[in-house]
Amino acid sequence: MTPREIAALLAYIGRLDPRLARSDQAEAGAQIDQWQELLADVPMATPYGWDARTAAREHYQLSPYPILPADIGRPWTAYKRDRIQRHHDPLPSADPEDSEAWAAELVRTRAAVATGTAQPAPLRQLVAAPEGQQQERRRAEGESCIPPAARHLLARFRPALAAREAAVARGEIDILGVDCEQCGASAGRPCRVRRIEHGFPRGTRQLVDPHACRRNLAHQRAANHAQQPTTV
Template identity: 50%
Template sequence: MDRREVAAVLAYIGRLDPRTVRTGTGDARDQIARWQDLLGNVAFATDHGWDVREAIRSHVLDSPYPILPVDVARRWRAHRRDRLDRHTDPTPATDPDDPAAWRAELLRSRIAVAAGMAAPATHRQITSGSQPRDVEECLREIGSCIPPAVRAELARYRPTRAAREATVAEGVPDALSVRCDWCHAPVSSPCRQRRASPDGAARANAARTTPHPSRVDLAAARRSRHRAA
């Protein structure tokens, strides 16, 4: 703010809090000089969320003490920090092989955001909304986000899932869609083959390649109920 803006700020403060009014010409001149020392880099108002009058009103309402120039300067610095914390540097349009121009464009963008001349830029992937149309059409075409060729390559690294998908493709009930009442395996987990020693203690708890028959029957019964409904 320049001297005229600082004088306007002090006049506004005087209307809200008469304790700050200086009646003498010399006192008023000194007060303007002191305030400008701290408010020289503070904007009077910006297009994006800052108005010094709002900061003054907030202080008068929240504090019983007369406002000082440092109170306004601190609010302005907090406002700048908040804007920069919400800002994500957009990719510069300059040549990335020119580091000096790249850094200069990033710096200009940050200065504009901090000064209130531009709004903070956020991640487009988070704020842009729904997926592009071409992605949705591709998913409908292949039926999954994993292409068939890639799924075939992954089958040998995850045999349980591959067997489950093959079972569902053949129209057989998915046994892993229900909890096993025999070995208590949770949904989506393979059944366990428990072996006991002669004294009754468990010796092994290996995963089965096929689910327990009772689990298959339970999945078939559940599928029948869903079809009847």
């Protein structure tokens, strides 16, 4: 605040608490200098919710003691902290290759938010609306929520599931659609086999090809389903 704004604030406070009013011009000047020294970085008001007079009024609503500059500075610090915590940095318009310009724009944006001259930027959704609708459609139709391009890249890390998806796409029987009686793998999960190292079990590893008993069960259920009469 400027000395003129400090004088206006002290005049307002003097109406709330006559104990702080100064009739002597020298004392009033010294009081203004003291408050201005301590509150030079605190604005009188901002476009978005901060007003030093409101902070002074709230002080007297809760405390019977005369107000001090710290009773204005403390709410201002809390105001800035709250706004920064609600702010999520938007993508700077600066060239990403220019790291200095990129960082400077982020600093300017955060400073504007903290000092109340700009509103905090909300958190952007990770998935846009059209893509979200597409994911809902895939789930409703029983398809995988993983896009085809991503599934292709992940195939080498999940060979059993990739083989299953390829077989189903070719119209073959879904072998992993039934539980495995040998390893206990539930439907949709690959078969596993115990991993032995130096004669001791060391966990399990996935099998690309399911166990024979699981394959037989899947074929049997598919045959039984095909033999069931259809009702009209």
